[in-house]
Amino acid sequence: MFDTLSDRLANVFSSLRSKGRLSEADIDRTAREIRIALLEADVALPVVKAFIAAIKERATGSEVAQALNPAQQVIKIVNEELIGILGGETRRLQFAKNPPTVIMLAGLQGAGKTTLAGKLGLWLRKAGHQPLLVAADLQRPNAVQQLQVVGERAGVEVYAPQPGSGVGDPIQVARDSIEHARRTMRDIVIVDTAGRLGIDEELMAQAAGIRDAVSPDETLFVVDAMIGQDAVRTAEAFRDGVGFSGVVLSKLDGDARGGAALSVRHVTGQPIMFASTGEKLEDFDVFHPDRMASRILGM
Amino acid sequence: LSREHLDDDAWEAIEESLLTADVGVKPTGEIVERLRERTRVLGTREVGELRALLAEELVAAIGKDTDRTLHTTPHDDRPAIVLMVGVNGTGKTTTCGKLARVLVADGRTVLLGAADTFRAAAADQLTTWASRVGAEVVRGPEGGDPAAVAFDTVKRGIQDKVDTVLIDTAGRLQNKTGLMDELGKVKRVISRHGEVDETLLVLDATTGQNGLAQARVFTEVVDVTGLVLTKLDGTAKGGIVIAVQRELGIPVKLVGLGEGPDDLAPFDAEQFVDALLGETA
Ligand SMILES: Nc1nc2c(ncn2[C@@H]2O[C@H](COP(=O)(O)OP(=O)(O)OP(=O)(O)O)[C@@H](O)[C@H]2O)c(=O)[nH]1
Ligand SMILES: Nc1nc2c(ncn2[C@@H]2O[C@H](COP(=O)(O)OP(=O)(O)OP(=O)(O)O)[C@@H](O)[C@H]2O)c(=O)[nH]1
Ligand SMILES: [K+]
Ligand SMILES: [Mg+2]
Ligand SMILES: [Mg+2]
Numbered sequence: 001m002f003d004t005l006s007d008r009l010a011n012v013f014s015s016l017r018s019k020g021r022l023s024e025a026d027i028d029r030t031a032r033e034i035r036i037a038l039l040e041a042d043v044a045l046p047v048v049k050a051f052i053a054a055i056k057e058r059a060t061g062s063e064v065a066q067a068l069n070p071a072q073q074v075i076k077i078v079n080e081e082l083i084g085i086l087g088g089e090t091r092r093l094q095f096a097k098n099p100p101t102v103i104m105l106a107g108l109q110g111a112g113k114t115t116l117a118g119k120l121g122l123w124l125r126k127a128g129h130q131p132l133l134v135a136a137d138l139q140r141p142n143a144v145q146q147l148q149v150v151g152e153r154a155g156v157e158v159y160a161p162q163p164g165s166g167v168g169d170p171i172q173v174a175r176d177s178i179e180h181a182r183r184t185m186r187d188i189v190i191v192d193t194a195g196r197l198g199i200d201e202e203l204m205a206q207a208a209g210i211r212d213a214v215s216p217d218e219t220l221f222v223v224d225a226m227i228g229q230d231a232v233r234t235a236e237a238f239r240d241g242v243g244f245s246g247v248v249l250s251k252l253d254g255d256a257r258g259g260a261a262l263s264v265r266h267v268t269g270q271p272i273m274f275a276s277t278g279e280k281l282e283d284f285d286v287f288h289p290d291r292m293a294s295r296i297l298g299m
Numbered sequence: 300l301s302r303e304h305l306d307d308d309a310w311e312a313i314e315e316s317l318l319t320a321d322v323g324v325k326p327t328g329e330i331v332e333r334l335r336e337r338t339r340v341l342g343t344r345e346v347g348e349l350r351a352l353l354a355e356e357l358v359a360a361i362g363k364d365t366d367r368t369l370h371t372t373p374h375d376d377r378p379a380i381v382l383m384v385g386v387n388g389t390g391k392t393t394t395c396g397k398l399a400r401v402l403v404a405d406g407r408t409v410l411l412g413a414a415d416t417f418r419a420a421a422a423d424q425l426t427t428w429a430s431r432v433g434a435e436v437v438r439g440p441e442g443g444d445p446a447a448v449a450f451d452t453v454k455r456g457i458q459d460k461v462d463t464v465l466i467d468t469a470g471r472l473q474n475k476t477g478l479m480d481e482l483g484k485v486k487r488v489i490s491r492h493g494e495v496d497e498t499l500l501v502l503d504a505t506t507g508q509n510g511l512a513q514a515r516v517f518t519e520v521v522d523v524t525g526l527v528l529t530k531l532d533g534t535a536k537g538g539i540v541i542a543v544q545r546e547l548g549i550p551v552k553l554v555g556l557g558e559g560p561d562d563l564a565p566f567d568a569e570q571f572v573d574a575l576l577g578e579t580a
Contacts, residue, residue: 039323111388199533224505
């Protein structure tokens with residue numbers, strides 16, 4: 001068993017030096033090893049295929065054949081291509097010309113939305129803003145209280161006019177929150193929404209309703225770094241159901257390789273903007289594509 | 300798998316259906332290899348027959364006659380004790396609520412222990428579930444010692460002659476040694492009242508290959524006796540449980556099929572495999 005892609009490729013290339021150039025069989029074996037590494041990192045199969053095709057093309061070129069260490073050269077190519085897809089540079093939050101700036105959070109159940117609301121709130125408050133958190137998950141038991149606790153810890157006001165746990169209309173709450181933010185001079189509104197499945201049409205329509213009620217400047221799709229092959233279907237469902245302008249990868253403090261990042265970015269074209277890296281509100285960072293590329297490759 | 304005969308494309312389609320269900324590269328390779336062997340021996344030529352053989356292989360891989368009994372029957376002198384563990388956000392608290400519902404409907408008395416003293420409003424969430432399904436709940440101070448809450452819950456369960464005690468714990472990632480040690484302590488402390496009857500690892504069906512690492516570490520620390528595979532109502536297939544069953548022999552006992560109180564069911568291997576294969580063939 002080889003742990004890292006480097007080990008795997010070194011093995012493939014061990015006989016190469018004497019040959020001087022890559023045969024078709026070498027290329028195929030190389031492609032196979034890269035494919036396994038990506039699949040074990042949970043990169044979605046369609047993305048793996050597209051990626052391998054691109055890598056194969058570069059690997060047949062002279063840059064590998066003439067390299068002193070072909071294995072390292074291939075790693076370098078894979079790394080470059082990964083970073084390219086993950087997004088060369090980080091995109092910043094888009095602020096509204098006329099405040100408040102509205103940020104809507106969406107994603108599957110348990111992805112980390114409510115925690116992220118607190119993290120964003122704290123981060124933006126420290127940057128000199130006056131954010132408002134909006135409790136528009138009126139479905140999950142005690143989601144409203146959870147957001148209230150999180151808001152208190154972040155030192156940020158929480159707009160929670162409805163008790164939740166099944167009571168109240170989230171679209172109405174979202175709509176009213178904008179007026180409340182204007183009245184109370186908040187310049188950023190962060191809307192926490194209930195977790196929902198991509199195939200849940202009713203709840204997807206509700207998310208679209210919330211979106212239409214607040215016209216978000218940013219809709220952030222929050223996705224768990226541990227997600228597997230379902231990442232593509234889910235990302236597509238949220239793209240088509242609500243639309244999103246950026247991605248937040250959560251639970252990156254775990255040891256999952258995080259191939260989902262690559263999949264979501266590749267499939268939707270939307271940038272990964274932030275990384276959520278723990279349960280505490282400070283565990284939050286802008287996303288670094290280069291670190292993620294190494295992580296996916298297991299290096 | 301629309302082709303009639305078994306060509307390379309047919310085999311590739313099979314491989315892809317397993318990979319995209321999160322079965323994993325290695326188990327997929329082994330399952331496909333066995334299937335090729337069997338089709339050679341049997342002389343299988345039709346794609347249609349192949350699906351049935353594949354389903355058989357998968358059912359075998361997940362354990363055909365595996366004992367999936369859930370141990371919730373009270374002992375002579377104390378309640379049955381069930382401990383719910385897993386990484387963050389998989390559905391532990393919800394599963395506690397749903398399982399309590401099943402037991403109460405069965406005529407049992409159930410006591411829930413809110414040993415997640417860490418996450419914001421976790422105890423409130425469990426309390427809401429308790430009142431929904433007709434169970435009592437024991438909670439401790441916020442930020443307090445989870446082992447103490449768990450211990451007190453079982454203690455009260457014994458005093459009140461409750462049938463089953465369900466202990467909810469905080470989500471924790473398996474690579475956080477401090478938090479895993481804390482979980483080990485929770486289990487050791489409860490065990491002073493008597494052996495824990497079920498330690499259920501709650502695994503989210505959307506989880507990819509990391510699910511195996513979760514199962515490995517959690518079972519090392521608290522000796523997991525069964526899996527609960529949640530969120531199977533979505534598009535994810537939960538194929539990672541095949542690797543967990545094969546490597547660690549931990550059976551899936553329950554599945555979560557939604558956010559409502561009745562959305563919990565016993566695991567059925569045939570149904571699971573059927574859903575996993577979906578439109579294949
Ligand atoms: N380790 C770790 N845990 C996280 C992170 N983000 C969130 N969590 C935890 O994941 C669990 C779920 O987080 P929530 O913020 O409640 O997720 P959600 O998307 O709001 O969940 P629903 O509202 O139920 O859909 C909680 O236990 C959080 O503490 C993270 O970056 N790292
Ligand atoms: N669709 C679906 N959602 C589920 C299922 N089980 C739980 N959920 C949802 O997943 C989210 C997380 O569930 P919780 O029960 O809070 O998860 P947890 O493991 O206790 O989370 P932490 O305590 O924060 O680690 C909630 O929004 C639940 O309603 C399921 O089987 N299907
Ligand atoms: K499913
Ligand atoms: Mg939430
Ligand atoms: Mg919980």
